[in-house]
Amino acid sequence: MKDGHGTRTGEVMAAIRSKVSTRALVAGDRLPSIRSFAATMGVSPSTIVEAYDRLAAEGLIRARRGSGFYVAGHGLPPLALSEAEPRRDRAVDPFWVSRQSLDADPAAAKPGCGWLPADWMPxxxxxxxxxxxxxxxxxxxxxxxxxxxxxxxxxxxxxxxxxxxxxxxxxxxxxxxxxxxxxxxxxxxxxxxxxxxxxxxxxxxxxxxxxxxxxxxxxxxxxxxxxxxxxxxxxxxxxxxxxxxxxxxxxxxxxxxxxxxxxxxxxxxxxxxxxxxxxxxxxxxxxxxxxxxxxxxxxxxxxxxxxxxxxxxxxxxxxxxxxxxxxxxxxxxxxxxxxxxxxxxxxxxxxxxxxxxxGGGYRKHMEELRQRLARARHEVAIRLEPLGIQPWHMPRGGFYLWCRLPEGRDSAALARAAVEENVVLAPGNVFSVSQTAGSFLRFNVAQSGDPRIISVLGRAMGVHRAA
Amino acid sequence: MKDGHGTRTGEVMAAIRSKVSTRALVAGDRLPSIRSFAATMGVSPSTIVEAYDRLAAEGLIRARRGSGFYVAGHGLPPLALSEAEPRRDRAVDPFWVSRQSLDADPAAAKPGCGWLPADWMPxxxxxxxxxxxxxxxxxxxxxxxxxxxxxxxxxxxxxxxxxxxxxxxxxxxxxxxxxxxxxxxxxxxxxxxxxxxxxxxxxxxxxxxxxxxxxxxxxxxxxxxxxxxxxxxxxxxxxxxxxxxxxxxxxxxxxxxxxxxxxxxxxxxxxxxxxxxxxxxxxxxxxxxxxxxxxxxxxxxxxxxxxxxxxxxxxxxxxxxxxxxxxxxxxxxxxxxxxxxxxxxxxxxxxxxxxxxxGGGYRKHMEELRQRLARARHEVAIRLEPLGIQPWHMPRGGFYLWCRLPEGRDSAALARAAVEENVVLAPGNVFSVSQTAGSFLRFNVAQSGDPRIISVLGRAMGVHRAA
Missing domain, CATH: 3.40.640.10 (Type I PLP-dependent aspartate aminotransferase-like (Major domain))
Structure with a gap:
C-alpha cells in the first residue's frame, strides 16, 4: 500500500487529490493546517502529517519551512499567503493587532478584531x-x-x-x-x-x-x-x-x-x-x-x-x-x-x-443587531467573570467590552500566547499613548462566542476552573 | 391654458412632472440643461426656459443662480452636484483637467479624458x-x-x-x-x-x-x-x-x-x-x-x-x-x-x-480594443489634419495622440473656450513641468468621435472650413 490506499492516510491523500483535480485548490494555494484538517477528517494530526509528506514526495504539494504545505505549480513559486500566516515575531503594537486580525486564519477566533462576524451582516x-x-x-x-x-x-x-x-x-x-x-x-x-x-x-x-x-x-x-x-x-x-x-x-x-x-x-x-x-x-x-x-x-x-x-x-x-x-x-x-x-x-x-x-430592511437589520449585541455583551461579561476579567464600564451599545485583567497580568504576554493557539486578542497598550493600559483587553462581544477563547485565556493565566 | 396644457411648453412640463412622479428625478436632482433638453424634446431653448420657470413657480423645481434647476425637496437643500457643475474659473492646472473630466456633464464630449468610453469596456x-x-x-x-x-x-x-x-x-x-x-x-x-x-x-x-x-x-x-x-x-x-x-x-x-x-x-x-x-x-x-x-x-x-x-x-x-x-x-x-x-x-x-x-474573454476583449483603437487613432489624425493639428508621433498602441497646434495657438485658452461648449480638452501645459507644452493637446482617440469636437476646435481657432 505504497500510497496508503485503504488506510486513513490514504483517505486524507485522496481528499487532497480530489481538491486539486476539481481545482478547489490550485497551484500556490496553501493546504489546510495540520490541526484543522485533522479535525475536519476526524483523524489524528500525525495522520495528516504523513499524508502531506507523501503527497509532497509525489510532487503534488510542496512544504515551505515554517509556513505549511502548498499545492505545487507550473514553475510558479507557491504563494505565501500572509493572510494565512501573519508574522508573529513582530512587536505587539497597533500593526500587530491589525495584521493578526486582517490576515488571520479563517479558523481563528478573533475576540480582538474590530468588526462583526460575516453572518451578522445584511x-x-x-x-x-x-x-x-x-x-x-x-x-x-x-x-x-x-x-x-x-x-x-x-x-x-x-x-x-x-x-x-x-x-x-x-x-x-x-x-x-x-x-x-x-x-x-x-x-x-x-x-x-x-x-x-x-x-x-x-x-x-x-x-x-x-x-x-x-x-x-x-x-x-x-x-x-x-x-x-x-x-x-x-x-x-x-x-x-x-x-x-x-x-x-x-x-x-x-x-x-x-x-x-x-x-x-x-x-x-x-x-x-x-x-x-x-x-x-x-x-x-x-x-x-x-x-x-x-x-x-x-x-x-x-x-x-x-x-x-x-x-x-x-x-x-x-x-x-x-x-x-x-x-x-x-x-x-x-x-x-x-x-x-x-x-x-x-x-x-x-x-x-x-x-x-x-432598501428599507436596513433599519430592521440594525434593530436586530442592537438586540443581539446586548445579549452577547451580557453573556461575554458573565463568561469572563470567573477568570477575574472585569468590564471597566458597561457600554450602552456597540460591540466592545473594555476589560481589566486581574492584578499583575500583562495583556501583551497573553495576546502572544493566545495567538499561538489561533486566538487573536487586542491587548490594552496598543490603544494607549501613555502605555498605561497593559492590564486591559478589548473584547468584541460578537466575536467572543468561541469556547476556545475562555479556555485559552484560562490556560494562559493559569486559572484552574471547576469542571 | 395656465399650465401650458396642449402646448409645447406643456409637453415639456408634463415630461418633467412624469420624471418626478416616477422618481426618475428626486429631490435635489439637477434637471437636464436647457440646451440638452431642448434637443431631446425637439423644441427651442426658450420653450424649455418657459417650462422650467413655470414649474419653479409651482414649487416643483427650484432655480439656483448660475447652476440650473433642481427638483425641490423636503426641507433639504438641493444637492449642488459638482460632477454636473465643475467650477470653471479655476486655473488650468492638473486639477482642472481631472475635475472637468471626472465631474463632466454626461452629455459632454471628453477628448481630454484618460479613459475609454463605458461601452468599450467588457x-x-x-x-x-x-x-x-x-x-x-x-x-x-x-x-x-x-x-x-x-x-x-x-x-x-x-x-x-x-x-x-x-x-x-x-x-x-x-x-x-x-x-x-x-x-x-x-x-x-x-x-x-x-x-x-x-x-x-x-x-x-x-x-x-x-x-x-x-x-x-x-x-x-x-x-x-x-x-x-x-x-x-x-x-x-x-x-x-x-x-x-x-x-x-x-x-x-x-x-x-x-x-x-x-x-x-x-x-x-x-x-x-x-x-x-x-x-x-x-x-x-x-x-x-x-x-x-x-x-x-x-x-x-x-x-x-x-x-x-x-x-x-x-x-x-x-x-x-x-x-x-x-x-x-x-x-x-x-x-x-x-x-x-x-x-x-x-x-x-x-x-x-x-x-x-x-474569464477567458479578456484576451479577446483586448484584441478587439487594440484593433478598434488603431482605427480610431488613424481617423482622429485625419480629422485633425485640416485644422493644422499634427501628431508629434504616431503611437504603436493605446488611446492617446499627443498633438501640436498650429503656430501661435495656446492650448489652455482653447480648453477654456471649449469647456464652455461642453467639450473637455487636455491642454499641454498641465503635462509639463517646464511649462513648455502650451501648444500641445492630448487627444483620447476613443473619446474623439463626437463631431462637436472638430467644430468647437475649428471655431475656437477661427478656422473656416469648406462646407
Missing part, C-alpha cells in the same frame, strides 16, 4: 444589491465616478444628518475610499510633520498608526466613562497647543463609553478658545440604542469634522467612507483625493451601499 | 462577474480582506509577470486601492518633503498633482519618441540627485511613445550609479500590440517598482491597483496601507476583477 440585502447592480447601465460599471462620490449616497447621508438636527448644504459632504482614508485625507490637509495631535487614552489603535505615518507628535487625554477628562483636556490645550483632536463621541473605541452633554459643551468651548480642530469619527453611530451628544451637531460642523463609514454595520468588503466639514475644506479635500486616489470612491461600491441603505 | 463580463459574486460566501461580501489583497488576483498577476520573464516570489506583490494609491503609498514610504523627484516632460498630469501633495521638488526630463532624453537624464541625476523617477515605459502618457532597449539600458545604469529608485507605471501594458522593454523586467524589481491597475482596460468603477517591488519594501508598504486605509483593497472589487481576468 448579506441578503447585499446579494440583492449585487443582482440589481448587474443590470445597471454601462457607465456605472465601467467609468470613474464624480470626485465627490455617488449623489444618491450623499443625499441619504444628508437626510440622516438632518434628522439629527444637522442641516448642512450639499457642498459640505464628500465620499472617500474608507473611514480611515477620510481621516488620512484630513491629516494630510491640516497637519505638518512635527505638529501635535490629541487623541483619547485609550483610543482606537489605528489612530496611533495613522498619525505615526504623518510624523506628528501624539498626546493622549485620559478617557472617562463620560468622555475625555475635561480638566486634563483644557490643560493640554493650553500647554501643548494641539492642532487636531481625533475622537469617537458615541460608543467610544475601545471603551464603549459615551460623551456626556456637559463634557461635549466644555470640550467644544475649550477647542474654540484654542482654535483646535476636532475630527469626530462617527463610525459606531448606528449601534446606539438612542442618540447621544455629538460635537459635530453642537458645533454645526464649523471646527468639527465628521467622518464615518459603513464597514461596521453593512460591509467591510465594500469600502467607502465620508467627510462632512466646512465647504471650503471639502473643496480642498476633493483636490487631495483626486491627487492621491484619482477620483472618489468606487461607484460600484457606493451604489451597493446606497442600495442596501435605501 | 460590460458583459462585468455583469457576469457581479451575478457570480451575488452567490459568493458571506465572508467575501462582508469582511475586510487580507492586507495584501485577493490571493487569486495576485496569482493571476504573478502568472502574467512570469510570462514576461519576470519570475518573482509571492511576497513581492500587494494589491492597493488604485494605481494612483499605489504610487501615493510608495511616495509616502520613500519621500520626505523637500526631496527631488524626476518625471518625464511631458508626463501624466496627475503625477504632478500627487507630488505636489508630497511637497517635493519636481524636475522634468525631456521626453523623446524613444524614452527620456538619456544624456539629459544622466546630467540631471548628477546635478539634482533625485530620489525617485516616475515614468511609463510603454505607451507613455501623454505621448504614446515607447522606451527603446538602448534607452532602457542607459536609464537603468544611470539609476544604479546614482542610487535612484524608479516607479514604472505599467497601466497601459495590455494595450501594446507587442511587448516592449520594461525597466522592471530588466532590473528584476531591485531598484524598479512596478505599479499598475485595471482602470483602463476593465473598469474604472471597480478600483484596484498593485505594487510589485522588493519584499522588504512590500512589507513596509503593507503596514502603510493598513495605517492609512485599514486593510487592502475591497475584496468585492478584487473578486470582480479576478473574475473578469480569469
Amino acid at each position: 448579506h441578503g440585502a447585499l446579494r440583492r444589491a449585487l443582482r440589481i447592480l448587474a443590470r445597471a447601465e454601462d457607465s456605472l460599471l465601467a467609468d470613474y465616478g464624480g470626485t465627490r462620490g455617488s449623489p444618491a449616497l450623499r443625499r441619504l447621508l444628508l437626510g440622516r444628518f438632518a434628522a439629527e438636527g444637522l442641516e448642512i448644504a450639499p457642498d459640505r459632504i464628500m465620499l472617500t475610499g474608507s473611514g480611515t482614508q477620510a481621516i488620512d485625507l484630513i491629516c494630510r490637509f491640516l497637519l505638518r510633520p512635527g505638529d501635535t495631535v490629541l487623541v483619547d487614552d485609550p483610543c482606537y489603535f489605528n489612530f496611533r498608526a495613522l498619525l505615526r505615518a504623518h510624523q506628528v507628535r501624539i498626546v493622549g487625554v485620559p478617557y472617562t466613562p463620560s468622555g475625555p477628562d475635561v480638566a486634563a483636556f483644557e490643560t493640554i490645550l493650553s500647554e501643548e497647543r494641539p492642532r487636531l483632536y481625533i475622537t469617537n463621541s458615541a460608543l467610544h473605541n475601545p471603551t464603549g463609553a459615551t460623551l456626556s452633554p456637559q463634557a461635549a459643551y466644555r470640550v467644544l468651548n475649550a477647542a474654540s478658545a484654542h482654535d483646535l480642530t476636532i475630527v469626530e469619527d462617527d463610525i459606531f453611530a448606528d449601534f446606539e440604542p438612542e442618540p447621544s451628544p455629538r460635537l459635530a451637531v453642537l458645533d454645526g460642523l464649523d471646527r468639527v469634522i465628521r467622518i464615518g463609514s459603513f464597514s461596521k454595520t453593512l460591509s467591510a468588503s465594500i469600502r467607502c467612507g465620508y467627510i462632512a466639514a466646512r465647504a471650503d475644506w471639502i473643496e480642498c479635500l476633493v483636490d487631495l483625493q483626486v491627487a492621491t486616489s484619482f477620483g472618489g470612491p468606487s461607484p460600484v461600491a457606493t451604489q451597493l451601499i446606497a442600495g442596501v441603505l435605501a | 460590460h458583459g463580463a462585468l455583469r457576469r462577474a457581479l451575478r457570480i459574486l451575488a452567490r459568493a460566501e458571506d465572508s467575501l461580501l462582508a469582511d475586510y480582506g487580507g492586507t495584501r489583497g485577493s490571493p487569486a488576483l495576485r496569482r493571476l498577476l504573478l502568472g502574467r509577470f512570469a510570462a514576461e520573464g519576470l519570475e518573482i516570489a509571492p511576497d513581492r506583490i500587494m494589491l492597493t486601492g488604485s494605481g494612483t494609491q499605489a504610487i501615493d503609498l510608495i511616495c509616502r514610504f520613500l519621500l520626505r518633503p523637500g526631496d527631488t523627484v524626476l518625471v518625464d516632460d511631458p508626463c501624466y498630469f496627475n503625477f504632478r498633482a500627487l507630488l505636489r501633495a508630497h511637497q517635493v521638488r519636481i524636475v522634468g526630463v525631456p521626453y523623446t519618441p524613444s524614452g527620456p532624453d538619456v544624456a539629459a537624464f544622466e546630467t540631471i541625476l548628477s546635478e539634482e540627485r533625485p530620489r525617485l523617477y516616475i515614468t511609463n515605459s510603454a505607451l507613455h502618457n501623454p505621448t504614446g511613445a515607447t522606451l527603446s532597449p538602448q534607452a532602457a539600458y542607459r536609464v537603468l545604469n544611470a539609476a544604479s550609479a546614482h542610487d535612484l529608485t524608479i516607479v514604472e507605471d505599467d497601466i497601459f501594458a495590455d494595450f501594446e500590440p507587442e511587448p516592449s522593454p520594461r525597466l522592471a523586467v530588466l532590473d528584476g524589481l531591485d531598484r524598479v517598482i512596478r505599479i499598475g491597475s485595471f482602470s483602463k482596460t476593465l473598469s474604472a468603477s471597480i478600483r484596484c491597483g498593485y505594487i510589485a517591488a522588493r519584499a522588504d519594501w512590500i512589507e513596509c508598504l503593507v503596514d502603510l496601507q493598513v495605517a492609512t486605509s485599514f486593510g487592502g483593497p475591497s475584496p468585492v472589487a478584487t473578486q470582480l476583477i479576478a473574475g473578469v481576468l480569469a
